[in-house]
Amino acid sequence: MLILELFALILVLFILKFYYDYFTRSTPYPGPLPLPIIGNLHQYYYHSNDFLSWLRHLSSKYGDVFELYFGTCKHLMISDPKIVERIMSPVKDSNYFVRITAKDGLDELKKGKNGLLFNVDFNSWSYIRKFFKVIMAPNNLNLVTVTDVFHDLEKFWNSLIDDYGQFLNDEQEKSIEINFVPWSRKFFAETIMYLTASKKLDLLSNHYNKISKNLNNFQNSKNEEFFDRLILASDCVQYYIVVPPSIRNFPFIKFYTNYLYKNLTWTRNYACDLVRENRKIIESIDDKENLPFDILTMLLTANTPKDITNGISNDNNNEKPMTDEEVADNMMEILSEGIDSPANTLSFIVYYVGNNMEIEQFIIDEIKQVFGLSSNFKITYEDLSKLEYIEAVIKEALRIRPVTATISRFSENSDQIDEYKIPPSTQLAINVMGLHMNPNYWKNPNEFNPSRFLSNNNKSETFNKNAFMYFGGGLRMCPGKNLAMTQLKMLIVLLYSKYKFRIITKEPSLQNNVNTQLTELKIKINRRK
Numbered sequence: 253m254l255i256l257e258l259f260a261l262i263l264v265l266f267i268l269k270f271y272y273d274y275f276t277r278s279t280p281y282p283g284p285l286p287l288p289i290i291g292n293l294h295q296y297y298y299h300s301n302d303f304l305s306w307l308r309h310l311s312s313k314y315g316d317v318f319e320l321y322f323g324t325c326k327h328l329m330i331s332d333p334k335i336v337e338r339i340m341s342p343v344k345d346s347n348y349f350v351r352i353t354a355k356d357g358l359d360e361l362k363k364g365k366n367g368l369l370f371n372v373d374f375n376s377w378s379y380i381r382k383f384f385k386v387i388m389a390p391n392n393l394n395l396v397t398v399t400d401v402f403h404d405l406e407k408f409w410n411s412l413i414d415d416y417g418q419f420l421n422d423e424q425e426k427s428i429e430i431n432f433v434p435w436s437r438k439f440f441a442e443t444i445m446y447l448t449a450s451k452k453l454d455l456l457s458n459h460y461n462k463i464s465k466n467l468n469n470f471q472n473s474k475n476e477e478f479f480d481r482l483i484l485a486s487d488c489v490q491y492y493i494v495v496p497p498s499i500r501n502f503p504f505i506k507f508y509t510n511y512l513y514k515n516l517t518w519t520r521n522y523a524c525d526l527v528r529e530n531r532k533i534i535e536s537i538d539d540k541e542n543l544p545f546d547i548l549t550m551l552l553t554a555n556t557p558k559d560i561t562n563g564i565s566n567d568n569n570n571e572k573p574m575t576d577e578e579v580a581d582n583m584m585e586i587l588s589e590g591i592d593s594p595a596n597t598l599s600f601i602v603y604y605v606g607n608n609m610e611i612e613q614f615i616i617d618e619i620k621q622v623f624g625l626s627s628n629f630k631i632t633y634e635d636l637s638k639l640e641y642i643e644a645v646i647k648e649a650l651r652i653r654p655v656t657a658t659i660s661r662f663s664e665n666s667d668q669i670d671e672y673k674i675p676p677s678t679q680l681a682i683n684v685m686g687l688h689m690n691p692n693y694w695k696n697p698n699e700f701n702p703s704r705f706l707s708n709n710n711k712s713e714t715f716n717k718n719a720f721m722y723f724g725g726g727l728r729m730c731p732g733k734n735l736a737m738t739q740l741k742m743l744i745v746l747l748y749s750k751y752k753f754r755i756i757t758k759e760p761s762l763q764n765n766v767n768t769q770l771t772e773l774k775i776k777i778n779r780r781k
C-alpha cells in the first residue's frame with residue numbers, strides 16, 4: 253500500500269513539475285497542450301493517424317509558428333516564409349546547419365558523423381557533398397542508363413499486355429491492369445543501383461515473373477530482399493531518433509528495437525559485401541582510366557593513387573581513404589534516398605495527370621513539339637531543358653504531394669527574425685504542407701494546376717520561393733535534385749509517348765500517413781498508337 257502511495261506521489265510530483273516547466277517556459281508559442289512523456293502524439297491518433305491532415309488542421313488553428321511535442325521533444329513548427337528564408341540561408345556558418353540532434357540514437361547507429369542526412373559534423377558532411385557535386389553534374393549523369401532500364405520495363409509491360417491484356421469496349425488495343433507503385437519503385441531502384449555501383453539487379457524481370465505467374469523463373473533474390481529491407485532500415489534510423497534509449501530498451505519494446513536493429517545490420521552487411529566485391533574489381537584494374545565511373549568507385553578510390561574524383565579533398569585534412577563500413581553507409585543512403593522520393597513522385601504524377609485529360613494532352617503536345625512524331629527518339633539534355641510544361645507538372649506534383657511533410661533544422665544559438673524569437677537549442681520543423689497548401693501563398697492550393705509554374709502564361713502565378721520547399725533549401729538542399737528532375741522528365745516523355753493510362757484507384761492510399769509514401773495505384777495501361 254505504502255509503495256502504491258509513494259508511486260502515486262512521485263507521479264503527481266512528476267506531472268506538476270512537467271506542467272510547471274511547461275507554463276513557465278521561455279519564449280512560449282501557441283500549440284495544443286502536451287501530456288507528460290507522450291507530448292501531443294495522442295492527438296495524432298485522434299486524427300486517424302493522418303499526419304498531413306493533422307498538420308493542416310494545426311496550422312489553421314495556431315498560425316504560422318506553433319509548438320508541437322513529439323514525445324518529450326518540443327518542435328517549433330514553422331510555416332512563415334520569412335523564417336524559412338533565414339533558416340534556409342545557404343551560408344557556411346549557418347545557425348541552422350544541423351538537421352537533427354538525437355545524439356544517443358545517431359551515435360549508437362554510427363550515423364552522426366557519416367553520410368549526409370543525419371550528419372552533424374560540418375567537415376565530414378561537406379566532404380561527402382563534394383562527391384554528389386561531381387556525380388550529379390549534367391555531363392556525368394548517364395542518360396543511357398535511364399533509357400536502358402525503360403526499355404526493359406517496356407519489354408515486360410508489352411509482354412503482359414500481349415499475353416494477359418483484354419480488349420475493352422470498342423478499343424483497338426488490348427489493355428491490362430497493374431499496380432503502378434511497385435513498378436515505379438523497381439525502376440528507380442534498378443537505375444540508382446546502376447548509377448551507384450554499375451550493377452544490374454533484375455528487379456523488373458523478377459517482378460514481371462512474379463505477376464505473370466511465371467514462377468519457375470521467379471526467385472526471391474537477395475537483391476530484392478535488400479531493397480525491401482532498405483525501407484525498414486530508414487525506419488530504424490527514424491525510430492532511434494524519436495524514441496529515447498530508456499523506452500527503446502524497455503523489456504517488451506526491446507523486441508521491436510532488436511528487430512529493427514538486426515534488419516539494419518543485415519542491410520549494412522549486404523552493402524559491405526558489395527563494397528568488398530567492388531574493391532576487388534578496382535584492385536584488378538591497373539589503369540584508372542578503365543575504372544567504372546560510378547559513385548561507389550569514387551568513394552572507394554578517393555585519397556588513393558587510383559582516385560577518379562579529381563582529388564576531392566577532406567577539409568579535416570584527413571586524407572585517409574574511407575573504410576568499407578563508411579563507404580557502405582554512404583552508399584546505402586544514396587540508394588534509399590534515390591528510390592522512394594522519385595518513385596512516389598512519378599506515381600502521383602501518373603495519378604493526377606490520369607485524372608485530367610487536358611493536362612495529359614498538354615504533355616503529349618509538348619513531347620511531339622520537342623521530339624517530333626517518331627516514337628524512337630534519342631533524348632538529350634538540350635531536349636530536356638525545353639520541356640517547360642513537363643517540368644511544371646513535376647513541380648505541381650511536388651507542391652501538392654511533397655515527399656516529406658516537414659523538414660527539420662536545429663537552432664544552435666538564439667535568433668530574432670522580425671517579431672519571432674527563436675530560442676537556442678531548439679528543434680525546428682518547417683511545415684512543408686502548411687506552406688504548400690496555404691491560400692495566402694497559392695491560388696486554389698487544393699487544385700492540381702501545373703500552369704501556375706509556367707512563365708508567360710495567363711494562368712501562371714508569382715509565388716514566394718520560400719513557400720515552395722520541393723527539394724528543401726539552403727546548405728542541405730537535396731543533392732539529388734538534378735538527377736531526380738532529369739529521370740522524371742525522361743520517364744514522363746518515355747511513358748506518355750508509348751502508353752495510355754487510365755486510373756482505377758479513386759484516392760491513392762498512403763503508408764503510415766506520416767509522409768506521402770504510396771502503397772497502391774491501380775491503373776490500366778495500353779500501348780499508344
Ligand code: HEM
Nearest residue numbers: 368369589590593594597655723724725728729730732736
Ligand atoms: C523527386 C525526387 C526527390 C525529392 C522530392 C527529394 C527531396 C528532398 C528533400 C525535401 C530533402 C531535404 C532537404 C533539406 O533538408 O533542405 C532531401 C535531402 C536529401 N536527398 Fe533528396 N529528393 C529526391 C531525390 C533524391 C535522390 C535521387 C537522391 C540521391 C541520389 C537524394 C538524396 C538526398 C540526400 C543525400 C539528402 C540529404 C542532404 C543533406 O543533408 O545534405 N534525393 N531530398
